[in-house]
Amino acid sequence: MTKQIATILASVLGMLSLANGVFMLIAPETWYWLVPGVADRGPFNQHLVRDLGFIYALIGTAFIYGAFYVRYRLQLWLIPAAWLVSHGIFHIWEIWVGICGPEFFVIDFAGVTLPAFLSVCLVCMSYKGMADE
Secondary structure, eight states: OHHHHHHHHHHHHHHHHHHHHHHHHHOHHHHHHHSTTTGGGSOOOHHHHHHHHHHHHHHHHHHHHHHHOGGGHHHHHHHHHHHHHHHHHHHHHHHHTTSSOTTHHHHHIIIIIHHHHHHHHHHHHHHTTTTTO
């Protein structure tokens, strides 16, 4: 049962990350204006949005690949999870030091905090071998 949950969770997280990355690559300015909170954090920078688009596309690919290749799950999910957690910590730091207001905890939750938390869950399940049985 845990293997099925991990596979579904990784597939969904992977598809959403991959879709987000592709959107960032294809239409960076549209992405910038449509995603809540992004425009509030600084001026549009096409290069930066596309750089991050490649990161999200790779993260999505790693989660999807790990969903189907159980043997490599830990290796495939560890680095994307580390990046997502680091990204989440950075967003919390911005709030902590006053760059953004506390309302950004809510604004960032679905796109930053939740993916970081879910990726850590996947790594923990993989590490304990629960997602491999």
